[in-house]
Structure formats: structure tokens, C-alpha cells
Amino acid sequence: xxxxxxxxxxxxxxxxxxxxxVDFQVQAGREGLVSPDEELAKKVSKSGKKVNSYDIKIDRxxxxxxxxxxxxxVDLRWLLAILKINSNLERIGxxxxxxxxxxxxxxxPIEPTLLAQSRVLEMYDATQTMLQQxxxxxxxxxxxxxxxxxKRDKILNKIHGKxxxxxxxxxxxxxxxxxQSLKVSGIIRKLERIGxxxxxxxxxxxxxxxxxxxxxxxxxxxxxxxxx
Amino acid sequence: xxxxxxxxxxxxxGDFHALKGITMGMKKNQVTAFIxxxxxxxxxxLRCFNRMNDLIDGVKIEGEIMIxxxxxxxxxxxxxDLRKHVGMVFQKxxxxxxxxxENVAYGLRVNGTKDKKFIEERVERSLKQAALWDEVKDKLKxxxxxxxxxxxxxxxxxxxxxxxxxxxxxxxxxxxxDPLSTAKTEExxxxxxxxxxxxxxxxxxxxxxxxxxxxxxxxxxxxVEYGKTKTIFTNPKxxxxxxxxxxxxx
Numbered sequence: 001x002x003x004x005x006x007x008x009x010x011x012x013x014x015x016x017x018x019x020x021x022v023d024f025q026v027q028a029g030r031e032g033l034v035s036p037d038e039e040l041a042k043k044v045s046k047s048g049k050k051v052n053s054y055d056i057k058i059d060r061x062x063x064x065x066x067x068x069x070x071x072x073x074v075d076l077r078w079l080l081a082i083l084k085i086n087s088n089l090e091r092i093g094x095x096x097x098x099x100x101x102x103x104x105x106x107x108x109p110i111e112p113t114l115l116a117q118s119r120v121l122e123m124y125d126a127t128q129t130m131l132q133q134x135x136x137x138x139x140x141x142x143x144x145x146x147x148x149x150x151k152r153d154k155i156l157n158k159i160h161g162k163x164x165x166x167x168x169x170x171x172x173x174x175x176x177x178x179x180q181s182l183k184v185s186g187i188i189r190k191l192e193r194i195g196x197x198x199x200x201x202x203x204x205x206x207x208x209x210x211x212x213x214x215x216x217x218x219x220x221x222x223x224x225x226x227x228x
Numbered sequence: 229x230x231x232x233x234x235x236x237x238x239x240x241x242g243d244f245h246a247l248k249g250i251t252m253g254m255k256k257n258q259v260t261a262f263i264x265x266x267x268x269x270x271x272x273x274l275r276c277f278n279r280m281n282d283l284i285d286g287v288k289i290e291g292e293i294m295i296x297x298x299x300x301x302x303x304x305x306x307x308x309d310l311r312k313h314v315g316m317v318f319q320k321x322x323x324x325x326x327x328x329x330e331n332v333a334y335g336l337r338v339n340g341t342k343d344k345k346f347i348e349e350r351v352e353r354s355l356k357q358a359a360l361w362d363e364v365k366d367k368l369k370x371x372x373x374x375x376x377x378x379x380x381x382x383x384x385x386x387x388x389x390x391x392x393x394x395x396x397x398x399x400x401x402x403x404x405x406d407p408l409s410t411a412k413t414e415e416x417x418x419x420x421x422x423x424x425x426x427x428x429x430x431x432x433x434x435x436x437x438x439x440x441x442x443x444x445x446x447x448x449x450x451x452v453e454y455g456k457t458k459t460i461f462t463n464p465k466x467x468x469x470x471x472x473x474x475x476x477x478x
Contacts, residue, residue: 002475070434072461073470211463 004069011061018054021047025096030124036108044100051093058086081208088197095190106183118184119159123191126155130198143209149202156195163188231256231425237291248449259426261440268446270429278314315388319400321380323372331372335391358386378409398428414439437461445469
């Protein structure tokens with residue numbers, strides 16, 4: 001193994017550690033919805049600080065490689081992808097932290113009908129599956145799996161798209177619980193954003209493994225369909 | 229449009245098969261870099277274009293080499309005439325033991341030019357093209373050996389340019405130069421490609437990336453991959469190319 005390989009491996013292990021923290025943050029949010037736990041919320045916030053320091057550390061490590069090793073071909077694509085994956089993971093961590101904050105403000109537990117009608121748990125499960133698959137795709141360099149993640153984002157978008165309608169319906173039947181429903185709506189919006197960032201990561205995996213740019217393709221497809 | 233083109237070119241040093249059926253074209257007014265490990269045939273291939281390999285005992289060449297549409301192994305081609313069209317710059321600066329002026333004028337004089345004014349104008353223009361004029365204009369009569377290594381190499385480039393070749397071959401032209409002289413030479417290559425087709429052999433991957441429009445990777449006498457430099461350095465198609473440029477060869 002040459003020196004560059006060793007440096008790249010060091011970055012990879014840092015990304016793995018960061019990823020584990022972000023996974024924990026997202027998982028903690030789902031647990032908080034079902035069974036409120038103030039300690040867990042504090043841990044999420046603490047992890048957020050660690051995630052931020054990983055973000056800076058990984059950026060610096062990549063900068064050093066660019067400056068000292070002049071990476072090319074797959075090494076160059078990998079580093080470019082890592083810079084973006086790093087920043088997307090950091091954003092996911094931020095959203096997870098902000099969900100924990102919203103949960104606290106929602107004064108849990110969340111009312112069961114709201115939990116069921118909003119499909120927020122379903123959305124959480126889809127988000128976590130996406131995160132788990134994209135992580136697997138990254139470490140196995142599996143672009144087939146990465147492409148599946150990109151497609152799966154539609155589920156999140158679909159639920160998110162129905163949120164307003166659901167909320168209106170819920171307000172009518174539960175006028176006393178507007179505060180909690182607004183918070184759940186906020187959580188759904190954050191989960192939708194987590195889905196977008198997870199999709200971005202999947203696109204970066206396709207870029208570095210297959211040297212193909214797939215980002216913005218979905219939007220283009222939609223636009224083309226709309227024009228037809 | 230290709231300025232230099234070879235078709236199924238084979239070269240043998242005695243029993244050793246050094247070039248194995250190279251077919252490729254180097255575009256006019258573009259810089260093409262040859263990369264590959266030592267002994268891969270890149271310098272041998274470059275030296276085919278001005279028939280320098282003819283001087284080596286036991287060399288056998290098969291196939292076709294066309295420069296600006298002319299087969300350079302046709303019977304009626306004079307090697308001296310060919311070398312007026314194909315200039316060459318070598319790894320180490322090799323000025324003649326003459327003055328700066330005479331080094332650049334040498335090719336013109338050898339080719340029978342006697343017009344003093346014409347020679348002076350051509351020397352000045354060549355030195356300007358080689359980005360050396362400002363540094364030597366006040367000491368043209370001084371020995372070329374008084375120049376620094378980087379200046380000597382630019383003098384050799386000026387000497388090659390003086391006879392107005394259409395193709396300029398460069399065999400590791402900066403390997404003996406310091407970073408500043410290397411940067412100047414690379415800048416020069418960028419400027420020269422407006423008027424010349426440049427083919428450069430380099431062991432410096434970053435240099436190939438910086439100066440060339442096209443890159444060819446050679447391995448064991450074969451042309452493994454040839455394409456736009458930015459493609460070769462971001463997404464090479466052949467695993468051997470990827471291994472070489474990322475330093476994971478062997």
C-alpha cells in the first residue's frame with residue numbers, strides 16, 4: 001500500500017466514524033417520537049458538535065491530499081465525492097439535531113392519531129433505510145444500491161407532498177393539538193431534506209465509482225415529462 | 229486534422245520488438261503528451277517522427293509515418309529536409325559551443341541562408357518566441373554556456389524554432405530544470421502551440437496534465453490508451469492507465 005492509499009484510508013475511517021454519529025442522531029429522533037427521552041435528546045445535540053468537528057477535520061485531510069499528492073482519476077473523483085459526502089452528512093446531522101429540538105418543543109409523547117395520520121414514522125423508516133443503504137453502497141462501492149437509494153427518495157417526497165392536506169384534516173378533528181401537529185409537520189419537512197441529502201450522497205457514489213454524473217437528472221426528467 | 233500520423237507502426241531493435249503496431253494521429257496545433265514507464269517505447273516512438281532511430285544499428289521499422297500528409301519513409305525523402313519540418317528538443321539542454329546568436333542561427337546557416345539581415349531577424353523572432361529575448365538581447369555574442377540551465381533549454385527551443393518547423397518534438401524537456409525554469413518552459417509550450425504541433429514525452433504526470441491537450445499512455449511497446457488529457461486524468465478507461473497515473477503500477 002502506498003502513502004496515498006494510507007492517507008485515503010485514514011479519511012475513509014474518519015468518514016465512517018462521522019457516519020456512525022449521524023446514523024445515531026437520526027435513529028434517536030425516531031425513538032424520541034415513540035418514547036420521549038430527554039437524555040437521548042442531549043446526546044443528539046452533543047453528537048452534533050462532534051459531527052461538526054469531523055466535517056472540518058475531513059475537509060482539511062482532503063485539502064492536504066490535493067496539495068501534496070496531486071490526485072488523479074479515481075483518487076480525484078473519490079476525494080471530490082468525499083468533500084460533498086462530508087458536507088451532506090454534516091447537513092443531515094444538523095437536521096437530526098433540529099428534529100430533536102422540535103420534539104422537545106412538541107411536548108411529547110405525540111398524540112397517536114397524529115402519529116398515524118401524518119405517516120411520520122413511515123417517513124422515518126424510509127429515511128433510515130435510505131441512510132443505511134447509502135452507507136452500504138459507499139463502503140461496498142455498490143452503484144446499483146446507490147441508484148436504488150436515489151429512487152427511494154420518491155417515497156419521502158410523496159409523504160411530504162401530502163403533509164399540508166393531512167394537517168388541515170387533522171386541525172379540523174383535533175383543534176386543541178395544533179402546536180404538536182405543526183411540530184410534526186416541521187419534522188416531516190426536515191426528514192424530506194435528509195432524504196435529499198442522502199440522495200446527493202448516492203449521486204456522489206455513482207460519480208466516483210462509475211465516473212458518471214447523475215445529479216439533477218431526476219429534476220430534468222420531471223421537467224422533460226412536464227413539457228411533453 | 230492530424231499533423232503527425234502513424235499506421236500499424238512496428239519497431240525492432242534486433243530481436244526486441246520495441247513498438248507494437250502503433251496507430252494514432254496527433255492533431256495540428258495541439259500538444260500531445262506521451263506518458264508511460266521507462267522502456268515503454270514512448271521516446272522510441274517520438275524519435276521515429278524525425279527518423280532519429282535510423283542512426284541505430286539493427287533497427288527495423290515497419291508501418292507508415294505521415295507528417296503533414298507525407299510518408300517520411302518514402303525513398304525520395306531527404307532526412308535533412310524532414311528535420312527542417314520536425315524540430316527536436318532533448319532532455320538535457322545541449323547548446324553548441326558557440327555564441328547565443330550563432331546557436332540560433334546555426335540551422336539557417338547549415339541550410340544555406342546567407343542573408344545577414346534575414347538571419348538577424350529570424351534569430352530575434354525565435355528568441356522572442358522562446359521567451360528568452362529580453363534576457364539575452366544584450367549579450368548575444370556571449371557563449372551559450374554562460375546561460376543558466378533553464379535559459380539554455382529555451383535557447384535550444386529557439387534554435388529548433390529558427391528553421392520554422394511545423395512539428396516540435398520534446399523529449400522530457402524539463403527533467404533537468406528547476407521548478408521556475410520548468411514553469412517558464414511549460415508556459416512557452418502553451419504559447420507555441422498556436423503555431424506548432426507539439427509532441428512531448430514526459431515522466432511528470434502533472435506536467436502532462438498541465439501542458440497537453442491529448443495524452444497517450446504507452447506500456448511495453450503498446451499504445452494502451454489515447455484521448456483528451458482531461459479524460460485520461462479524470463476517467464481513464466484502461467485499468468493499466470489508471471494504475472500508472474495514480475502511482476499504483478506493478
